[in-house]
Amino acid sequence: MPQILSTKEANLFRQVIRDYEEKRYRAGLKAAEQILKRNPKHGDTMSMKALIMNAQGKTEEAFNLAKEALKVDFKSHICWHVYGILYRTNKNFEEAIKAYKFALKLEPESQQIQRDLAILQVQTRDYEGYVQSRFAMLKARPQLRQNWTALAIAHHLEGNLQEAERILTTYEKSVSVAPSKTDFENSEALLYKNSIISEQGETERALEHLEQECKKCLDRLAVMELRARYLAELGRKEEAETAYRALIDRNPDHTDYYKRLVDVLGLTAEDEAAQKAIFDEYSAKYPRSDAARRLPLDFLTGDEFRTAAKAYLGLMFNKGVPSTFANLKHLYSDSFKKDTLPSLAEEYLQEAEGSNAEASSDSSKGVGAALFFLAQHYNYHMSRDLTKALEYVEKAIQLDPKSVDFQMTKARIFKHQGDIAKAAEAMDQARLLDTKDRYINTKAAKYQLRNNENEKALNTLGLFTRAETVGGPLADLIDMQAMWFLTEDGEAWQRRGNVALALKRYHTVFNIFDIWQEDQFDFHSFSLRKGQIRAYVDMIRWEDKLREHPFYFRAALDAVKLYLSMYDKPEGVNGANGNNANGEDAAEKKKAAKKAKKEAQKAEKEAAERAAKQNPNKAQKDKEEEVKKKDDDPNGVKLAETKDPLGDAMKFLEPLLQFSPKNIEGQIAGFEVYIRRKKYVLAAKCLKAAQALDENHVKVQELAATMQKTMDGVLESLAPKVQEALKTELA
Amino acid sequence: MAEPQPPTIHEGATDDIETTTSKPAASAEDRKAAAALSNLDSNNTTDNTSTQVDQAAATNALNSVSAVSEKKLPVEASAKSKVKVDAADVSLLVAEFEVSKARATELLRQNDGDAVKTIRAFLQPAF
Numbered sequence: 001m002p003q004i005l006s007t008k009e010a011n012l013f014r015q016v017i018r019d020y021e022e023k024r025y026r027a028g029l030k031a032a033e034q035i036l037k038r039n040p041k042h043g044d045t046m047s048m049k050a051l052i053m054n055a056q057g058k059t060e061e062a063f064n065l066a067k068e069a070l071k072v073d074f075k076s077h078i079c080w081h082v083y084g085i086l087y088r089t090n091k092n093f094e095e096a097i098k099a100y101k102f103a104l105k106l107e108p109e110s111q112q113i114q115r116d117l118a119i120l121q122v123q124t125r126d127y128e129g130y131v132q133s134r135f136a137m138l139k140a141r142p143q144l145r146q147n148w149t150a151l152a153i154a155h156h157l158e159g160n161l162q163e164a165e166r167i168l169t170t171y172e173k174s175v176s177v178a179p180s181k182t183d184f185e186n187s188e189a190l191l192y193k194n195s196i197i198s199e200q201g202e203t204e205r206a207l208e209h210l211e212q213e214c215k216k217c218l219d220r221l222a223v224m225e226l227r228a229r230y231l232a233e234l235g236r237k238e239e240a241e242t243a244y245r246a247l248i249d250r251n252p253d254h255t256d257y258y259k260r261l262v263d264v265l266g267l268t269a270e271d272e273a274a275q276k277a278i279f280d281e282y283s284a285k286y287p288r289s290d291a292a293r294r295l296p297l298d299f300l301t302g303d304e305f306r307t308a309a310k311a312y313l314g315l316m317f318n319k320g321v322p323s324t325f326a327n328l329k330h331l332y333s334d335s336f337k338k339d340t341l342p343s344l345a346e347e348y349l350q351e352a353e354g355s356n357a358e359a360s361s362d363s364s365k366g367v368g369a370a371l372f373f374l375a376q377h378y379n380y381h382m383s384r385d386l387t388k389a390l391e392y393v394e395k396a397i398q399l400d401p402k403s404v405d406f407q408m409t410k411a412r413i414f415k416h417q418g419d420i421a422k423a424a425e426a427m428d429q430a431r432l433l434d435t436k437d438r439y440i441n442t443k444a445a446k447y448q449l450r451n452n453e454n455e456k457a458l459n460t461l462g463l464f465t466r467a468e469t470v471g472g473p474l475a476d477l478i479d480m481q482a483m484w485f486l487t488e489d490g491e492a493w494q495r496r497g498n499v500a501l502a503l504k505r506y507h508t509v510f511n512i513f514d515i516w517q518e519d520q521f522d523f524h525s526f527s528l529r530k531g532q533i534r535a536y537v538d539m540i541r542w543e544d545k546l547r548e549h550p551f552y553f554r555a556a557l558d559a560v561k562l563y564l565s566m567y568d569k570p571e572g573v574n575g576a577n578g579n580n581a582n583g584e585d586a587a588e589k590k591k592a593a594k595k596a597k598k599e600a601q602k603a604e605k606e607a608a609e610r611a612a613k614q615n616p617n618k619a620q621k622d623k624e625e626e627v628k629k630k631d632d633d634p635n636g637v638k639l640a641e642t643k644d645p646l647g648d649a650m651k652f653l654e655p656l657l658q659f660s661p662k663n664i665e666g667q668i669a670g671f672e673v674y675i676r677r678k679k680y681v682l683a684a685k686c687l688k689a690a691q692a693l694d695e696n697h698v699k700v701q702e703l704a705a706t707m708q709k710t711m712d713g714v715l716e717s718l719a720p721k722v723q724e725a726l727k728t729e730l731a
Numbered sequence: 732m733a734e735p736q737p738p739t740i741h742e743g744a745t746d747d748i749e750t751t752t753s754k755p756a757a758s759a760e761d762r763k764a765a766a767a768l769s770n771l772d773s774n775n776t777t778d779n780t781s782t783q784v785d786q787a788a789a790t791n792a793l794n795s796v797s798a799v800s801e802k803k804l805p806v807e808a809s810a811k812s813k814v815k816v817d818a819a820d821v822s823l824l825v826a827e828f829e830v831s832k833a834r835a836t837e838l839l840r841q842n843d844g845d846a847v848k849t850i851r852a853f854l855q856p857a858f
Contacts (some may be wrong), residue, residue: 142789170792681827689856725850
């Protein structure tokens with residue numbers, strides 16, 4: 001039987017909860033212990049104590065105590081709820097859902113538990129369960145619009161569009177007073193409903209709904225864009241034309257509007273003149289619009305192109321637009337354009353020389369801009385001539401020795417020449433021309449990393465990181481999720497043979513994606529409360545394919561390859577993975593790691609002291625939080641000591657294959673891992689995918705040979721059904 | 732770094748004892764904040780002037796919704812479970828494909844319970 005508290009102790013219990021919510025963990029713990037002194041078997045208090053301990057980072061003890069609490073009082077929904085929360089914070093969502101469900105059975109009226117359960121269900125994409133939870137929540141409070149919208153979203157995510165729409169309509173019908181014009185939630189809900197109608201493929205009805213219901217929606221742009229799109233899809237060309245023209249008037253630099261306008265007008269690629277006329281019209285109407293001048297270069301050919309390009313380049317050079325080359329290089333797939341553009345730039349230079357007028361004192365304009373363009377042209381991989389590139393960039397630098405852009409291009413030319421050390425040095429010189437420019441600072445650090453100067457790069461970046469971050473620039477870069485840095489740093493460490501730190505960086509990138517996934521938690525309730533549901537649904541869908549991000553791909557592929565090399569050469573890759581061949585090295589590295597740890601602790605302590613001086617109350621809180629944050633393997637030594645590199649590689653590999661199946665590098669890496677793990681069906685799957693992507697890839701042919709050879713040896717030992725399938729499929 | 736719990740959730744099973752309004756606030760500032768908070772809450776939870784909901788209408792609407800939501804479920808379940816699968820095939824696929832038992836069963840069912848057919852289908856590029 002649960003113990004019953006006296007009034008005084010019940011008050012104290014409430015205090016414990018308050019302390020927990022406001023993160024006064026010490027006070028809460030003290031109060032909880034005070035209750036337990038008299039009532040050592042009070043389950044709810046034990047649970048609260050466990051919750052506080054968990055927040056302080058004592059996970060194991062917390063779980064033990066929570067289990068004790070359940071033994072004492074297994075019919076308490078508080079105990080079960082806490083048990084669920086413990087699982088949740090430790091990311092065991094499945095168990096957490098079970099515990100929440102049990103708590104809910106004991107206390108079906110608790111909205112708190114119901115809400116926690118619902119959030120967990122949508123987080124784990126258990127849409128069926130989410131629909132049920134949302135339905136229960138709606139039943140409990142049907143007067144709240146949020147609950148209706150939420151149920152609609154649940155149906156929508158589950159793929160039941162009609163039901164989603166019906167829920168929204170049902171709510172709309174039950175409202176007796178028309179919502180005010182400025183009701184944001186209403187406005188968003190209407191547009192959300194419109195998107196659901198459109199997703200069902202009923203464009204006609206979507207247009208109708210949009211025109212009747214969404215006229216006054218606050219997101220005017222969305223309404224205009226949707227309307228134009230629907231009209232175009234329905235083939236109502238004249239109206240669509242007007243709609244797109246209205247959009248261009250709103251934003252004459254939105255390239256997509258022009259493309260759609262051309263489509264709606266039914267102009268084909270051959271209709272150069274007619275297309276040009278449209279763009280001419282708009283460049284006359286909006287002289288400051290870049291899109292209207294630049295886009296014709298995409299479709300124009302021959303002399304028409306030459307004339308238009310000449311005008312465009314002249315304008316850009318006179319203005320001194322540094323991104324001119326970057327804006328035009330996509331044209332280089334057309335060899336005529338690739339040859340015409342530089343000759344136009346040369347012409348421009350000759351004309352400028354001929355007139356011999358000191359155009360302006362600003363070197364980034366006129367001649368300087370043309371020289372810069374040509375330097376970039378000859379540095380670009382499709383039109384590379386590094387000697388010429390260097391010539392032009394030197395001329396440009398002569399004109400203005402203090403230009404960061406010119407110096408930066410020079411460094412890139414060195415890089416393409418293959419002299420990475422010289423490139424890094426040149427980039428650092430460029431950086432010194434403007435030490436307050438974060439872009440060039442980042443660029444310089446990246447070049448240092450390419451030159452395997454990890455420490456120097458960190459110092460360079462340290463000029464821009466927050467000085468007060470505990471743990472220095474590295475900790476700040478991790479906090480800020482600077483993934484480009486982590487990946488480049490890892491690759492540099494790998495080149496230097498430091499497997500431990502390389503793995504550490506790749507794992508850190510991996511964890512950042514985990515954090516992104518977890519960040520969703522906040523939005524399941526927040527977005528609803530704010531009524532921003534269209535953005536919410538977009539986010540959910542984005543999260544579902546989060547790891548197709550190129551940043552993930554690169555770091556994960558690096559990690560898989562590194563694990564493969566660790567498996568193939570257990571020793572010799574480095575000294576840190578426990579082999580005596582390099583014992584001395586290992587000992588040294590351990591020493592270094594120890595030293596680094598000590599330094600980190602020292603820095604932490606100092607920072608804490610500094611903070612304490614500024615704000616004595618805050619310091620304590622920080623300390624409590626920090627307990628959780630501490631990394632027990634800051635240098636990746638434990639990662640490098642792995643006994644099962646292929647198993648560790650799987651963590652990186654699976655999302656690679658799932659989310660970027662069309663990347664041949666991923667399939668190749670997948671094959672290499674699976675064949676070593678003797679998972680022949682999976683290896684064959686990767687091989688077949690790679691062959692489908694590019695049969696003539698050198699590596700793919702190599703893999704096929706490996707597969708064949710391996711099969712010859714092991715086929716007999718496989719299960720008959722596997723044998724049969726592999727024989728037919730690999731034939 | 733992600734917080735362990737979103738700020739909008741009150742951790743702890745505090746529902747039955749939670750007394751948001753009777754919290755003794757530490758300072759005047761806190762009291763003001765608390766007042767603002769509870770105002771916010773009431774705006775959100777009880778009927779808002781701008782979107783007044785007819786309680787009776789809402790309940791009615793709810794009834795029509797519940798009728799449909801519940802009758803939907805049993806139909807789907809029956810279609811899938813028709814195909815019989817061999818437990819040995821399931822464990823073979825679990826080992827070869829490295830998937831869960833449920834997924835292996837599902838894949839087998841999609842291929843009429845034929846393991847060879849399932850493996851061959853699995854080997855086809857999924858794009």
